Amino acid sequence: xxxxxxxxxxxxxxxxxxxxxxxxxxxxxxxxxxxxxxxxxxxxxxxxxxxxxxxxxxxxxxxxxxxxxxxxxxxxxxxxxxxxxxxxxxxxxxxxxxxxxxxxxxxxxxxxxxxxxxxxxxxxxxxxxxxxxxxxxxxxxxxxxxxxxxxxxxxxxxxxxxxxxxxxxxxxxxxxxxxxxxxxxxxxxxxxxxxxxxxxxxxxxxxxxxxxxxxxxxxxxxxxxxxxxxxxxxxxxxxxxxxxxxxxxxxxxxxxxxxxxxxxxxxxxxxxxxxxxxxxxxxxxxxxxxxxxxxxxxxxxxxxxxxxxxxxxxxxxxxxxxxxxxxxxxxxxxxxxxxxxxxxxxxxxxxxxxxxxxxxxxxxxxxxxxxxxxxxxxxxxxxxxxxxxxxxxxxxxxxxxxxxxxxxxxxxxxxxxxxxxxxxxxxxxxxxxxxxxx
Amino acid sequence: xxxxxxxxxxxxxxxxxxxxxxxxxxxxxxxxxxxxxxxxxxxxxxxxxxxxxxxxxxxxxxxxxxxxxxxxxxxxxxxxxxxxxxxxxxxxxxxxxxxxxxxxxxxxxxxxxxxxxxxxxxxxxxxxxxxxxxxxxxxxxxxxxxxxxxxxxxxxxxxx
Amino acid sequence: xxxxxxxxxxxxxxxxxxxxxxxxxxxxxxxxxxxxxxxxxxxxxxxxxxxxxxxxxxxxxxxxxxxxxxxxxxxxxxxxxxxxxxxxxxxxxxxxxxxxxxxxxxxxxxxxxxxxxxxxxxxxxxxxxxxxxxxxxxxxxxxxxxxxx
Numbered sequence: 001x002x003x004x005x006x007x008x009x010x011x012x013x014x015x016x017x018x019x020x021x022x023x024x025x026x027x028x029x030x031x032x033x034x035x036x037x038x039x040x041x042x043x044x045x046x047x048x049x050x051x052x053x054x055x056x057x058x059x060x061x062x063x064x065x066x067x068x069x070x071x072x073x074x075x076x077x078x079x080x081x082x083x084x085x086x087x088x089x090x091x092x093x094x095x096x097x098x099x100x101x102x103x104x105x106x107x108x109x110x111x112x113x114x115x116x117x118x119x120x121x122x123x124x125x126x127x128x129x130x131x132x133x134x135x136x137x138x139x140x141x142x143x144x145x146x147x148x149x150x151x152x153x154x155x156x157x158x159x160x161x162x163x164x165x166x167x168x169x170x171x172x173x174x175x176x177x178x179x180x181x182x183x184x185x186x187x188x189x190x191x192x193x194x195x196x197x198x199x200x201x202x203x204x205x206x207x208x209x210x211x212x213x214x215x216x217x218x219x220x221x222x223x224x225x226x227x228x229x230x231x232x233x234x235x236x237x238x239x240x241x242x243x244x245x246x247x248x249x250x251x252x253x254x255x256x257x258x259x260x261x262x263x264x265x266x267x268x269x270x271x272x273x274x275x276x277x278x279x280x281x282x283x284x285x286x287x288x289x290x291x292x293x294x295x296x297x298x299x300x301x302x303x304x305x306x307x308x309x310x311x312x313x314x315x316x317x318x319x320x321x322x323x324x325x326x327x328x329x330x331x332x333x334x335x336x337x338x339x340x341x342x343x344x345x346x347x348x349x350x351x352x353x354x355x356x357x358x359x360x361x362x363x364x365x366x367x368x369x370x371x372x373x374x375x376x377x378x379x380x381x382x383x384x385x386x387x388x389x390x391x392x393x394x395x396x397x398x399x400x401x402x403x404x405x406x407x408x409x410x411x412x413x414x415x416x417x418x419x420x421x422x423x424x425x426x427x428x429x430x431x432x433x434x435x436x437x438x
Numbered sequence: 439x440x441x442x443x444x445x446x447x448x449x450x451x452x453x454x455x456x457x458x459x460x461x462x463x464x465x466x467x468x469x470x471x472x473x474x475x476x477x478x479x480x481x482x483x484x485x486x487x488x489x490x491x492x493x494x495x496x497x498x499x500x501x502x503x504x505x506x507x508x509x510x511x512x513x514x515x516x517x518x519x520x521x522x523x524x525x526x527x528x529x530x531x532x533x534x535x536x537x538x539x540x541x542x543x544x545x546x547x548x549x550x551x552x553x554x555x556x557x558x559x560x561x562x563x564x565x566x567x568x569x570x571x572x573x574x575x576x577x578x579x580x581x582x583x584x585x586x587x588x589x590x591x592x593x594x595x596x597x598x
Numbered sequence: 599x600x601x602x603x604x605x606x607x608x609x610x611x612x613x614x615x616x617x618x619x620x621x622x623x624x625x626x627x628x629x630x631x632x633x634x635x636x637x638x639x640x641x642x643x644x645x646x647x648x649x650x651x652x653x654x655x656x657x658x659x660x661x662x663x664x665x666x667x668x669x670x671x672x673x674x675x676x677x678x679x680x681x682x683x684x685x686x687x688x689x690x691x692x693x694x695x696x697x698x699x700x701x702x703x704x705x706x707x708x709x710x711x712x713x714x715x716x717x718x719x720x721x722x723x724x725x726x727x728x729x730x731x732x733x734x735x736x737x738x739x740x741x742x743x744x745x746x747x
């Protein structure tokens with residue numbers, strides 16, 4: 001809407017008389033200014049075709065769709081989106097530079113905060129990369145425990161996704177149910193690792209602690225009651241006409257585009273590409289476990305919803321199998337020069353004290369080389385590219401974060417949609433800015 | 439598998455390959471900087487190899503007097519479930535590298551990030567500007583001569 | 599008003615969730631618009647780029663306004679001693695209550711909220727922490743502290 005405003009004086013000197021006979025006295029100058037401004041606007045407004053001009057809308061870094069600090073600049077033609085540009089960097093904490101100044105062990109708490117919805121999965125990914133570089137073999141019990149942790153983390157992350165996406169689309173109940181289930185998972189993490197949230201549970205060469213009987217009983221109890229709660233939340237949404245109308249056909253991206261943009265994770269599987277790193281490049285003990293990989297062909301928001309809900313059910317299956325198959329044995333590798341010893345032994349025995357001192361202060365010193373290791377995180381392929389020059393700290397550590405690459409594909413998905421679709425599409429992409437901004 | 443990839447590459451790009459390395463089961467090929475576009479296109483389009491997914495693109499600063507930077511391309515083949523790493527060496531005097539965004543649109547932000555962090559220009563990139571740091575930031579943070587705590591005065595705070 | 603930036607935002611969502619219910623304390627409504635809120639909870643790492651946004655939103659809140667700095671990142675920069683993280687939001691925004699933790703447990707944040715409620719009943723002005731400091735250390739520096747309480 002364009003308003004032609006003729007340039008008029010809006011202030012008057014005292015004692016002046018205006019065109020319409022008003023006086024510029026100080027007593028009623030305020031009232032006259034308002035009157036004059038109103039009259040200017042009223043007499044000189046023209047309505048052009050309202051759809052002729054485009055508007056740029058800033059969905060700023062702080063917005064209630066709780067996906068973190070993502071800034072989206074959207075060019076609108078009425079209510080249709082013509083173009084969209086995401087703006088990142090509001091949470092850039094300098095992770096890669098910090099990594100060059102810390103030993104490998106010291107960096108593990110930092111990896112928690114990357115994809116902060118599933119902290120255990122990031123721990124597992126980082127430690128796997130370092131162990132590949134250093135050539136460490138981890139005992140079988142630790143590998144099963146890592147699988148359990150990674151799948152629990154995937155469940156927790158998908159629960160938050162379910163809650164926030166449903167809330168963005170309008171169903172607030174599912175958010176509270178999702179958080180209720182997530183609190184149970186956080187209780188499990190509390191017993192297992194000691195911390196509710198940012199766990200730092202894995203260590204190079206194994207895990208920090210063993211799986212106690214209490215923890216595994218708690219996991220079993222949780223798994224027994226989780227599928228019905230998930231089904232309850234699912235029936236609320238899946239048969240809901242409003243939810244389906246808001247999600248179907250929205251945010252489409254073709255199969256070739258999805259591969260070209262480098263998408264991974266549920267986005268790629270909803271586009272018809274049957275690719276899952278747990279099955280195509282099995283790491284840990286996934287080759288021993290039975291699970292299906294859900295693939296849908298529609299590649300819209302609804303298909304991604306189905307993929308993630310199905311993934312949650314598969315995760316439950318994987319954790320059950322892992323709990324049954326987990327063998328007894330040590331949980332840390334027997335390499336005293338590179339694996340941190342148990343704390344109580346450090347205080348009593350000489351060898352452990354020396355090793356602890358050397359590992360903490362000088363690091364594990366892997367051989368010179370570089371390695372790239374990726375796992376299937378809850379958002380996609382989470383990879384670490386580490387270059388080592390033989391010292392205790394990495395020379396270069398690059399984090400391949402799935403949210404960063406997935407967010408690139410947001411503009412083609414949004415083009416041609418409506419403003420209210422933006423929230424649904426961002427919800428389906430499920431970005432976590434801690435990992436996208438590193 | 440390594441032999442197969444190298445055989446097919448050697449048919450066309452024998453001169454461009456500078457070195458080949460295999461470490462922990464991963465194949466790394468160092469290629470001459472000007473040939474990166476044709477090599478990537480060959481790897482992507484070849485019916486046997488089909489490295490059609492660019493997974494990661496990053497830079498490394500080796501802080502040596504000759505060939506200071508390296509740009510690393512991690513490729514993945516969806517058909518064969520195989521990975522390969524292509525590296526190019528960039529000297530500090532000529533920081534221009536041909537861009538691969540025409541081949542993989544997903545390289546767009548990855549190249550912007552490399553430009554932001556290291557200062558390597560990608561020729562042919564549609565929109566090369568900073569992505570993480572504010573637009574008016576003058577330095578390139580991940581270079582080895584940039585201190586961890588930053589340079590005082592390079593970033594502004596709002597007034598209290 | 600929740601200024602949820604990173605990981606602490608998830609604990610803040612849990613703090614509004616069913617287990618640590620913040621509605622019991624009178625804060626049922628999380629108003630996402632700064633014009634309608636009294637309290638801003640800054641949760642998450644604040645970078646230099648984001649600091650301008652936080653300050654702008656703080657300026658848009660009507661007086662009287664209080665600020666809770668949640669977590670280690672907002673209090674002192676946390677575990678990120680790097681080029682782009684502001685080492686504490688009190689460098690550009692007056693803070694009333696600091697809640698420690700990384701991330702703080704939701705009950706910790708509830709205590710922080712109750713501290714603000716007590717601060718209001720005590721009648722202290724928002725953004726000022728000097729009074730408490732002076733009251734607590736007045737016995738220690740008798741006569742040396744010339745600031746008026």
